[in-house]
Amino acid sequence: MEMSEIEKYVAPLAVQEAVRILAAGAVTIVAGGTDLTPQINEGRRVYAPTLMNIRRIDQLSRISVDGDNIRIGSLATVAEIRDNELIKDHAAILCQTASHFASEQIRNAATVGGNICNASPAGDMIIPLLVLRAEVELARWQDGAMTVRRVALDQFFTGPGKTVRRDDELLTAVVFKRPSADFIGQFRKSGPRPALEISTVSVGIGGDIKAGRFSNVRVAFGAVGPTPLCGKQTEAALEAKILDHDVIQAAVHAAQQDASPIDDIRATEWYRNHLIGVFTEELLNNVCQN
Amino acid sequence: MAEQVAFHHIEKTSLIGKRIKKPDAPAKATGKTRYINDMVLPGMLYGKILHAGRPHAEIISIDTSATEKLAGVHLVITAKDIPDLKLGFVKDNAPLKDKVRCERDEVAAVAAETEAIAAAAIKLIRVEYKDLPGVFSAEDGLKDGAPVIQERFPDNKSLRFTFKHGDLEKAETGSDIILDDSFNVHYVTHCCMGTSCAIADFDHNGRLTIYSQTQYPYNYKMDLAPALGIDPGDIRVIQPPTGGSFGAKLDIYPFEPVAAILAQKTGRPVKIIFDRQEEFINSPTRQPARIHLRSGCTKDGVLTFRAADVLMDNGAYTSWGPTVPVIMMRTVSGHYRVPVVDFVGQAVYSNNAYAGSFRGYGNVQMTYATAQHMDMLAEKLAEEYNLDPIDFRLKNAQKSGEVTPQKSFLRECALAECLTTAAQATDYVAKLNKYSTEREQPGRYKHGIGLASSIHNAGGAKIHKSDGCGTILKMDDYARVTVITGATEIGQGIDAVIGQIVAEELGVPPEHVTLVNDDSDLGPWDVGVHASRTTFIAGNGARRAAIKAKEQILAAASKRANVAANALDLRGGYVVQDKDGAVVTKLDKMLRQMHFQPEPDVVMVSDYYEPNSEPEGRDHISDHSAAYAHAVHIAEVVVDTLTGEVKLEKITMAQDVGRVINRMGLEAQMEGGVAFGIGFALSEEMLFEQGHLKNPSFRDYKVPTAPDMPEIEMHFIESDCAEGPYGAKGIAELPTIVIAPAIANAVYNATGIRFFNPPMTPEKVARAIWEKKQR
């Protein structure tokens, strides 16, 4: 265990207050702490002098409809997302993912914002959000006022643990357009056990199904590259197609092209590639059946 | 004595076989229990060990000057400060090292005011190493010119065990089927929820009190003393509640003498506690083994021989791990009726982690091989000679009264009953045939069923000169009972069982029995919690002590009531007439009357129970346990042939338990034991690369979680063991031993692929299925 470097602990109640603290520099943000704490304990990370707990900012926990958009506050926990009626009705793929996430204890603490900012290639909530073409909102204190910018999630990640978020920015929400009534999304992850598993591979597929044709297709993969990925070739293989055997096989092939997995202690490259194929096929079969 | 209370009658009832709650369960479930890990003594310092983090190296120099200057650091020690202190089974280990032989090697230690200072202090120690070429497998250790790990063992050969019986050549010639396979059993570790911890405290007379998680407090003194250079009599062992042991604490490991040395030199209590990563790297493992097994049988399905050549990676030092052949050979010679046996077990030093004892003790490894071979023979006999797979096993199953080639005397043997019970409960043969036909048909999900059995000692194992246990029992004026037993509680439930047994004999509620078993200055000797022995040995001891107390009370009551002692009984807190339960007097009143009389008669008895087993002996031909038991497990699985995931649908087990004592404790031991076996079979593996553990965390070392546990149907066969308490046998290791090969056999049934190298991870299974398809 590292000796604690924390000099100050703050727990703001409002976003404005939080971004002003961030502007002062040298802050570690803690939300659920389920990534941060183990990383600190393992010595992979050290605390900055100021530790800022953002969990008291009520505003950040809300899940709401905002015009055509659905907005999930960064502090919404995985359990809250799983159980939210609005999400169930419009973006069930998020509930499906949330119910395969960790264990109940972790789901109660883990936040969606933490999952995104931790930027693990295996971050589960990121995959369905990519499928939903979500954007993230980043707030900061600039020239005496709070400014907010939006970044598309597929532009957000730059490497394992790395994002375009500036150190002085707070992720306040993820926002995506309410999917059409024809939308169907599916998620699948794998690991050697049913609970408490970091994905060895995850796949998300979504799109509108109309008269048997699949359109506006979005495909995302987790744990097969340095960041969560969108499967451009797979999307192209599926776009505006009827999902017959040949199309599905072509998509499986494209998926294995899109992914660039590596060997690590959790799985070999061979197995990750193999699973990408298996899951892509399985999810497309599910899409057909629904 | 004309008592006025005889207006009611108390029927004879029995607690044996009932569900008795574990007395410490509520405190543990609510977090009230204070484990050793939570303990803080006044003035206590924190010790921390610097581990080498490299597998093989000379230590050129150690510079501790920066550490010594850090505020809050009381002491830094290295091997130079404590020369000539040794530990381990062949005394090849030391508390601190002057040469590095494995990643965990303890190079220096500090004592500091706080845990944080101790952690920072360790980082300031500068060590200059010269790395040496290493040995990372037993095979490599045997090669010509292999680096020497332990100077005393220039050929790297550590312990060796052999047993031969009968004419192997003749048996081979007489065999119609011979199997010859190599099984590679991997590294796993205990994963105790409470990480390793010791608190040492010397008094001014040079006496050490050590707070320890040990499961063998009495021999622990004998092992710890030479590592400290003090007399074993000057050690007092206190055992606060511990978060699991499972064999991991059946030896001493360097952190314990290091804590004691730091305490001795600073004059302050010193605590060493591991974090989870230290626990993974610095705890003993299960002994890995390469088992080359050959088995033969005739076309009538009669086993002809078994030959096992076992090569074990000893790691850098010798703890209990490489002694597991003592039990492995009992399986080779005793798992079914084996007329001819040839066993060799050789351990070879390497720069890997070293193994200790672990629930199942060699039998988990060996049964993984023998039970698969039995299944393979059964399949061949069915295909080629039309023999039913259960009939084949029944034909070779020993019966009561048989003696194995090593002279294990199977007085009460219920293997046949276990086999038929489990097979009938699952419709085993029909499913086996159905699934093996279905596996050739298209379809992603394949069902499989697998059966395995084994034998294990169930009445202790006399590997020391005594396998006994002492008990002291006293009763107070309120008929409350205190039992001071040598038997250690590491979570297994001897507290409930002794309460139950003593309550049964003395006719008091189990809650009125208090157990004292956490202080070696109080408790009488016991060999330790291991070998599934505690209910058998300590249970017998407690029962015998309780019977002595009862005799004393009834003799006194007999005088007063003018009734023969054997016509009296103790029930429900009363002295009663045995024949009709008519109350004679209240028990507490009786005890007070005995006590407060001119010649006081206080109930205070003792007992030392030594089982009727024989010492193991150098030739391994002895009836080394007071009982043996069998279990049969049937696993039903569904294999996802694409992802390779093996889902356990159901486990059906039939185990000879002799007699059920505490049904709740028994069920819990079965569930816990099976969970261990499932982890071993499917997901747990310590991944070593050049002596480095690559996955020292629960994220990457995968113990089963609650959703991994299938339904378990338990059938307890009561063979009524003549020597066991109320007929009971030891039960706790068999569930871990038998389940893994049952799963392997089920996976074979589902896929047609044998897995000789556990664990059967999804990747391994998927890959094997995929490769089979490519052929």
Ligand SMILES: Cc1cc2nc3c(=O)[nH]c(=O)nc-3n(C[C@H](O)[C@H](O)[C@H](O)COP(=O)(O)OP(=O)(O)OC[C@H]3O[C@@H](n4cnc5c(N)ncnc54)[C@H](O)[C@@H]3O)c2cc1C
């Ligand atoms: C046992 C266990 C099981 C797990 N299982 C899974 C799993 O199945 N799938 C999965 O994807 N993950 C899993 N995780 C990882 C983790 O739970 C998730 O990534 C979780 O969503 C992180 O959220 P958090 O609120 O706990 O983040 P924290 O640990 O609080 O923060 C994570 C990182 O994000 C930063 N951060 C947090 N919120 C913000 C914000 N609003 N703005 C800017 N920066 C911020 C923090 O500074 C930190 O760097 C598991 C973790 C554990 C311990």
